[in-house]
Amino acid sequence: MTCTKTPHPILSIENLGITYPGGIEAIRSTSIQFQPGEFNVLLGLSGAGKSSLLRALNHLVKPTSGNVISAEFGALNNQRILRQHRRKTAMVFQHHQLILRHSALKNVLMGRLGYYSFWRSLLPMPQDSLKIALNCLDRVGLADKALTRVDQLSGGQQQRVGIARALAQQPTIILADEPVASLDPSTSEKILTLLKKICAEDGITAVVSLHQLEYAKRFADRIIGLSDAQIVFDAAPQQLDNKQLALIYEQPASLTKDETSTDIERLSTQKNLPHKTATQLEIA
The missing domain is CATH 3.40.50.300 (P-loop containing nucleotide triphosphate hydrolases)
Known part of the structure; x- marks a missing residue:
């Protein structure tokens, strides 16, 4: 069919x-x-x-x-x-693929790397990318966890960080x-509901x-x-x-x-x- x-x-x-x-x-x-x-x-x-x-x-x-x-x-x-x-084209993985020692915000900013050259990516991200990342965290309900290390978050919260990172790419x-x-x-139900809504x-x-x-x-x-x-x-x-x-x-x-x-x-x-x-x- x-x-x-x-x-x-x-x-x-x-x-x-x-x-x-x-x-x-x-x-x-x-x-x-x-x-x-x-x-x-x-x-x-x-x-x-x-x-x-x-x-x-x-x-x-x-x-x-x-x-x-x-x-x-x-x-x-x-x-x-x-x-x-x-x-x-953004990816969301089963096992999150996050850098655990970094904050949620730093992980989400990884979604912006494709928009910059290698050398530019070694410098702090511009303010517009920072605003995009913070907005993405807010959309998945984790604005208050922006500066929290990922290894201090639950599995569901880590997956929401993964979704926020994907959104930061502004994907189609x-x-x-x-x-x-x-x-x-x-x-699982909450994550799928959130992903479909976004x-x-x-x-x-x-x-x-x-x-x-x-x-x-x-x-x-x-x-x-x-x-x-x-x-x-x-x-x-x-x-x-x-x-x-x-x-x-x-x-x-x-x-x-x-x-x-x-x-x-x-x-x-x-x-x-x-x-x-x-x-x-x-x-x-």
């Missing part, structure tokens, strides 16, 4: 494939478009290809074949275009790789990888389901039925409706699978 293509996507991939050393196929040849202001969720089991696809969108994982095409900058086929694209696209996987359910207010396109079916249904404008290194579902959450869920979560089609729902709920909250996944190989 595939969403209809429109003439004005903000980001497209064409025949993109990713193969890791040893012949591990993380993404089979895939074409897909992302629309301006849309909140997209990549859904699937560990190893399905979610993180590989998401990280390919800014070449943190370099595709083996095919192209990533920015509506603003064109195909990401040289370093100049890639730098321009990355400046406007936010890529969030399992942003709530290390958080408790209550905090993206809606600013017209930012979001691509978010998740395991949790419940969160995908609640927050996504569009769900892109992956299984076995390929897209098996691409539509609005309302169109996600048990047959499609069985494809995403690799359940036998012969299961009853109740059995399918129970097994999928278990698998969608499972975080550690015994086999070595393509994502783990990528990180290694």
Whole structure:
């Protein structure tokens, strides 16, 4: 099931494939478009290809074949275009990727580095960047923590710092790789609510990888389901039925409706699978 293509996507991939050393196929040849202001969720089991696809969108994982095409900058086929694209494409990570000994404000200011040369970045940030960073902290409810070291903040607060850092880039696209996987359910809901609210207010396109079916249904404008290194579902959450869920979560089609729902709920909250996944190989 595939969403209809429109003439004005903000980001497209064409025949993109990713193969890791040893012949591990993380993404089979895939074409897909992302629309301006849309909140997209990549859904699937560990190893399905979610993180590989998401990280390919800014070449943190370099595709083996095919192209990533920015509506603003064109195909990401040289370093100049890639730098321009990355400046406007922010990342939110599962494990925050913050400098723990630095304050929340200093971490958020890291989001401004792409706007300055290497030598200029060695000097104190200009006042306009400082104002942007403080405003971003205020938007995630952490203005009063600006001068607090990050290692003194809770996990949820650290992730909000990560979102503020992403906002400081003034991006048109936010890529969030399992942003709530290390958080408790209550905090996870708050983080996703905040992220969707900010993206809606600013017209930012979001691509978010998740395991949790419940969160995908609640927050996504569009769900892109992956299984076995390929897209098996691409539509609005309302169109996600048990047959499609069985494809995403690799359940036998012969299961009853109740059995399918129970097994999928278990698998969608499972975080550690015994086999070595393509994502783990990528990180290694």
